[in-house]
Amino acid sequence: xxxxxxxxxREERRxxxxxxxxxxxxxxxxxxxxxxxxxxxxxxxxxxxxxINMEFRAKYESGIDGPDQ
Numbered sequence: 001x002x003x004x005x006x007x008x009x010r011e012e013r014r015x016x017x018x019x020x021x022x023x024x025x026x027x028x029x030x031x032x033x034x035x036x037x038x039x040x041x042x043x044x045x046x047x048x049x050x051x052i053n054m055e056f057r058a059k060y061e062s063g064i065d066g067p068d069q
Contacts, residue, residue: 005045013043
């Protein structure tokens with residue numbers, strides 16, 4: 001089984017995200033819900049996982065949308 005949007009159904013993509021992240025319904029500190037939301041474009045078939053990860057990494061490394069210190 002592949003991971004590309006063209007190779008998967010919406011349900012398969014949802015399952016891929018759930019299995020990768022873990023318990024997305026967990027509420028230990030609210031982080032899981034944010035991660036699930038981050039991959040919603042993949043689940044909906046709008047962006048590949050690679051694109052989402054690259055965008056997240058670019059923001060993290062550049063400090064865009066990050067706290068001021």
